[in-house]
Amino acid sequence: MKATFLLSFFCIFGWTLVAQTDPVTQVHGGRNQSLGNIRIFDNSAFAHFNNPGALASYKVNQLAGGYDHRFGLAELSTINIAGAISFGPGVLGFGIARSGGKLFNQQTLGVSYSNQLGIVSIGGKLEWFQTQIEGFGTGNSGIFSLGGIADLSSTFSLGATISNLNRAKLGRNSAQRIPTGISLGLNYHPSTQLNFYAEVEKDILINPGYKIGLEYELHEWVELRTGVNSNPGRLFFGLGINYEKFGLDLGYGQVNPLGSTTNFSLSYDLDQ
Amino acid sequence: MNRSCLLFAIGLIGSITQLSAQTPPRIQIDLEQFIERLFPVQDEALDYESIYEVMLQVYLNPISINDADAEVLQASYLLNPTQIANLIRYRNEYGPFISLYELQAVPNFDLQTIYNLVPFLSLGRGDLGNTKRFWERVHSEEQAYLLLRQRRTWETRKGFTPADTSSTGRISSRYLGDQNDLYVRFRIQHSRDFSLGLTLDKDAGEQFILDKKTARYGFNFLSFHLTRYEVGKWKTISLGDFQVSFGQGLVYGAGYGFGKGAETISTVRRSSVGIKPYTAALEFGFFRGLGATYRYKNWNNTWVFSYAPRDGRVNESIDSLDRSDSFISSFSESGLHRTPSELSTKNRLRELSLGSNLQYTSSNRKFHIGGNILHTKFDRPWQRTATPYNQFEFSGIQNSIGSIYSSYNWKNFYLFGESAISQSGGTGTVLGFISSLSKQIDISFLWRNYDRDFHSFYGNAFAESTRPINERGAYLGIQIRPNLKWKINSYFDLFRFPWLRYRAYSPSSGQEWLTRISYQPNRNLLAFFQIRNEKKDRNLPDSGEPGLVYRLATMNKTNGLISLEFQVSKALFIRSRVLFSSVEFNEVRTNGFMILQDAQYSFNKFRFTGRIALFDTDDYENRQYTFENNVLWTFSLPANSGQGMRYYLLGQYQFNSQLTGYFRYSRTNYTDRESISSGLQEIPFPHQTETTFLLRYMLHR
Numbered sequence: 006m007k008a009t010f011l012l013s014f015f016c017i018f019g020w021t022l023v024a025q026t027d028p029v030t031q032v033h034g035g036r037n038q039s040l041g042n043i044r045i046f047d048n049s050a051f052a053h054f055n056n057p058g059a060l061a062s063y064k065v066n067q068l069a070g071g072y073d074h075r076f077g078l079a080e081l082s083t084i085n086i087a088g089a090i091s092f093g094p095g096v097l098g099f100g101i102a103r104s105g106g107k108l109f110n111q112q113t114l115g116v117s118y119s120n121q122l123g124i125v126s127i128g129g130k131l132e133w134f135q136t137q138i139e140g141f142g143t144g145n146s147g148i149f150s151l152g153g154i155a156d157l158s159s160t161f162s163l164g165a166t167i168s169n170l171n172r173a174k175l176g177r178n179s180a181q182r183i184p185t186g187i188s189l190g191l192n193y194h195p196s197t198q199l200n201f202y203a204e205v206e207k208d209i210l211i212n213p214g215y216k217i218g219l220e221y222e223l224h225e226w227v228e229l230r231t232g233v234n235s236n237p238g239r240l241f242f243g244l245g246i247n248y249e250k251f252g253l254d255l256g257y258g259q260v261n262p263l264g265s266t267t268n269f270s271l272s273y274d275l276d277q
Numbered sequence: 278m279n280r281s282c283l284l285f286a287i288g289l290i291g292s293i294t295q296l297s298a299q300t301p302p303r304i305q306i307d308l309e310q311f312i313e314r315l316f317p318v319q320d321e322a323l324d325y326e327s328i329y330e331v332m333l334q335v336y337l338n339p340i341s342i343n344d345a346d347a348e349v350l351q352a353s354y355l356l357n358p359t360q361i362a363n364l365i366r367y368r369n370e371y372g373p374f375i376s377l378y379e380l381q382a383v384p385n386f387d388l389q390t391i392y393n394l395v396p397f398l399s400l401g402r403g404d405l406g407n408t409k410r411f412w413e414r415v416h417s418e419e420q421a422y423l424l425l426r427q428r429r430t431w432e433t434r435k436g437f438t439p440a441d442t443s444s445t446g447r448i449s450s451r452y453l454g455d456q457n458d459l460y461v462r463f464r465i466q467h468s469r470d471f472s473l474g475l476t477l478d479k480d481a482g483e484q485f486i487l488d489k490k491t492a493r494y495g496f497n498f499l500s501f502h503l504t505r506y507e508v509g510k511w512k513t514i515s516l517g518d519f520q521v522s523f524g525q526g527l528v529y530g531a532g533y534g535f536g537k538g539a540e541t542i543s544t545v546r547r548s549s550v551g552i553k554p555y556t557a558a559l560e561f562g563f564f565r566g567l568g569a570t571y572r573y574k575n576w577n578n579t580w581v582f583s584y585a586p587r588d589g590r591v592n593e594s595i596d597s598l599d600r601s602d603s604f605i606s607s608f609s610e611s612g613l614h615r616t617p618s619e620l621s622t623k624n625r626l627r628e629l630s631l632g633s634n635l636q637y638t639s640s641n642r643k644f645h646i647g648g649n650i651l652h653t654k655f656d657r658p659w660q661r662t663a664t665p666y667n668q669f670e671f672s673g674i675q676n677s678i679g680s681i682y683s684s685y686n687w688k689n690f691y692l693f694g695e696s697a698i699s700q701s702g703g704t705g706t707v708l709g710f711i712s713s714l715s716k717q718i719d720i721s722f723l724w725r726n727y728d729r730d731f732h733s734f735y736g737n738a739f740a741e742s743t744r745p746i747n748e749r750g751a752y753l754g755i756q757i758r759p760n761l762k763w764k765i766n767s768y769f770d771l772f773r774f775p776w777l778r779y780r781a782y783s784p785s786s787g788q789e790w791l792t793r794i795s796y797q798p799n800r801n802l803l804a805f806f807q808i809r810n811e812k813k814d815r816n817l818p819d820s821g822e823p824g825l826v827y828r829l830a831t832m833n834k835t836n837g838l839i840s841l842e843f844q845v846s847k848a849l850f851i852r853s854r855v856l857f858s859s860v861e862f863n864e865v866r867t868n869g870f871m872i873l874q875d876a877q878y879s880f881n882k883f884r885f886t887g888r889i890a891l892f893d894t895d896d897y898e899n900r901q902y903t904f905e906n907n908v909l910w911t912f913s914l915p916a917n918s919g920q921g922m923r924y925y926l927l928g929q930y931q932f933n934s935q936l937t938g939y940f941r942y943s944r945t946n947y948t949d950r951e952s953i954s955s956g957l958q959e960i961p962f963p964h965q966t967e968t969t970f971l972l973r974y975m976l977h978r
Contacts, residue, residue, distance in 0.1 A: 193757070193759070195715045195716065195717035195718060195759070196715040196716075196717075198714070198715065199714045199715045199717075199718055201718060201755075201757065217755070217767070217769075219714075219718070219720060219755065221714050231720075231722070231753060233753060233769040233790070235790065238769070238771055238788035238790075238812070239771075240751050240753060240769065240771045259751065259771060261771060261772075261773055261786035261787070261788065262773070262786045
């Protein structure tokens with residue numbers, strides 16, 4: 006009982022201090038993080054984490070891995086690996102991620118499946134989520150998430166995700182629930198070089214946050230990105246380099262008064 | 278430029294050159310209305326009088342489209358980087374413009390842009406008329422006018438009542454002069470040839486007196502300039518009052534204080550407009566002396582020599598038995614000299630400024646690089662009253678500041694930057710770009726870093742604070758035009774103040790964002806919605822407990838605006854607006870609200886403009902700023918707070934081609950107070966009435 010109490014205390018503390026650093030709620034991948042944590046429209050294998058519904062929409066066929074480092078604290082960093090294999094109308098994705106340090110860490114392992122139906126692609130994800138606190142034990146839970154994208158015209162798309170639909174708890178002995186978040190967003194791409202994203206995200210416990218992201222293809226293989234979040238106010242910049250099958254994404258974020266975050270990810274496109 | 282565009286352009290040029298080589302008739306625009314369209318949302322942070330002055334200068338000295346470089350085109354704030362690049366490329370490819378109608382052939386120039394731009398353009402140097410002698414040209418110039426303005430508040434302020442004696446027997450202070458506010462302006466100018474002007478000003482409460490000791494010759498403020506353009510190799514020679522702007526405004530930026538506003542892209546970047554005559558009646562922030570720019574091939578060299586009187590308080594400190602030093606304790610920028618105490622600050626100091634600029638422009642007009650240097654010396658040292666937050670501010674008798682700047686037009690990106698260092702060792706840097714990423718989306722980005730000991734007296738760079746000091750931040754702006762009818766503008770600014778500031782006694786940070794959505798289905802109708810939010814740290818009120826240090830809390834301010842403008846017919850224009858705000862600080866939330874209706878009706882030689890507005894705000898933090906129409910070339914942007922009603926009526930009548938008269942009556946009735954304002958400005962009634970009368974006489978028309 007005492008352990009449970011302490012565990013939930015630790016988690017509430019953790020939530021308020023480092024909201025969105027756990028591998029379930031945070032946005033993965035250098036590209037989407039530097040777009041201002043845009044979650045819905047992800048054309049990489051990290052869509053497995055961000056929005057399983059995007060995998061079929063972008064016909065992702067890729068392996069990717071990334072690392073992200075926050076405010077100079079190793080304890081707040083995340084490492085992740087994701088993959089997506091497309092066959093026919095569907096895409097199968099998988100991913101593994103770990104964040105935290107030795108004393109407190111969380112990891113997730115999951116599979117997802119996405120399918121394209123006309124203008125709409127829908128996907129679901131099942132994952133096993135573990136929270137570990139040294140000296141207090143381990144909590145395990147299963148999480149189910151959904152997401153989708155609808156291409157309304159050649160320049161305009163809408164999308165949505167719901168993560169942790171089943172409102173899983175941190176563990177059997179904990180009353181603390183893992184955050185459930187809903188995101189709605191749009192993508193406007195007036196030219197092939199340019200993507201504009203806007204998203205609103207509501208986590209049950211946190212005030213809604215607004216996100217804007219902009220991606221510009223400066224050159225065939227160079228992409229510039231920037232993004233803004235409203236709650237808390239954050240500014241992001243990123244660079245993407247795609248050379249043949251290889252991709253490198255670098256990102257930098259600034260939040261006052263905490264400091265800066267940096268991240269990078271690598272990807273390799275698989276043969277169709 | 279894609280091929281079909283190019284072909285289309287060539288085709289058009291063909292037809293245009295065949296048609297005729299004419300210029301559209303010079304459009305007489307209503308500049309006030311124009312600026313309001315350009316900056317429809319008023320903000321205390323923007324100096325509208327300066328903006329007005331700049332636009333007036335551009336309008337009266339139209340940009341020569343055949344030799345303007347990117348720097349100059351940018352200064353009109355009407356073109357985006359792609360349009361500027363296209364225009365220059367078009368000119369380089371097809372030679373000089375033969376007609377302004379040819380603008381339609383430049384890629385990415387839509388009709389709305391051209392309509393907005395044409396009043397500020399001319400075809401070139403052609404019409405200088407240099408056959409006549411200079412003074413003959415001055416004498417016969419059409420652009421010559423005399424303005425007379427009188428303004429008065431009809432309720433008697435406390436400062437105008439007879440003085441009373443306090444219990445200690447001291448006679449209380451009162452204003453020396455009468456209640457009239459008088460303003461005279463005389464100006465003769467010809468685009469790219471010369472400008473000659475005189476501005477005289479007397480504020481309410483100031484004396485109309487001849488007093489050599491305080492340098493008052495009738496009017497309290499006197500400003501004069503004589504500027505000549507294009508005299509041999511001299512681009513500009515200016516005598517009298519002038520302002521200088523080069524680079525991003527870290528060293529020379531006076532008077533062109535754009536920044537954050539509803540125009541989220543073009544106003545972020547400053548332009549090197551060089552020397553401009555100073556004609557406003559603000560009694561600070563200009564040079565007085567001689568300024569000149571010499572042009573040699575692609576190089577421009579500017580020199581500034583200024584010896585100007587400044588207002589300020591001089592204190593004597595007696596630090597030893599036989600020596601007493603005098604020093605400046607504070608500068609006064611209000612320009613008001615109504616009481617003996619205010620008058621005692623007038624022209625107490627002398628400021629000597631020596632400065633220079635060297636600028637290189639590449640032959641293709643896409644690259645600029647330059648350096649600035651400015652040395653300022655006072656006739657006695659400046660020592661502020663010491664507080665923890667101002668301990669890195671300037672103190673001493675002289676300051677030097679130097680900078681290098683550059684701008685480069687690369688593809689659809691416009692990159693710019695300036696870095697400066699002041700005598701203290703403090704540095705200031707601005708880096709940024711504006712870009713048209715596609716036909717629909719433009720973005721701007723600006724990063725700045727000003728040290729807490731960066732001292733620039735004439736700097737006016739992009740900043741959240743009023744001056745570029747003690748600040749670091751990043752600004753990101755975007756404009757989306759999905760089609761011709763809709764426009765979305767938005768910016769986000771994240772900033773930090775590494776040292777203490779006034780009312781924030783700890784390093785602090787903040788953020789601000791704005792979004793405006795405008796809908797303009799045709800030229801006659803404009804509707805928009807705008808919302809702005811700012812979070813900034815400020816001291817909590819003193820809890821009264823001894824020994825406690827000041828603590829900071831975040832002030833969360835939201836301002837919203839809904840507006841509808843409609844040109845009903847050629848004669849009738851209406852505007853409706855709703856403004857609202859809320860401020861949250863220290864767990865207390867207050868609100869403000871204002872609603873207004875405008876109408877403008879013109880017939881024959883008359884024009885009438887009127888407004889009725891109701892406002893209701895919980896406190897001064899929720900004050901509502903609204904632009905008001907005023908007599909010609911006069912700006913008013915009053916802050917309305919409290920509860921009450923405000924209305925005005927403005928009439929304009931054109932007597933003949935030379936003489937135009939304006940009359941304005943405005944009144945505010947408060948329902949929540951018995952008296953307005955405080956101190957000598959106090960009015961013992963719940964209402965305030967003001968009239969303004971203006972005559973403009975065109976000398977040769």
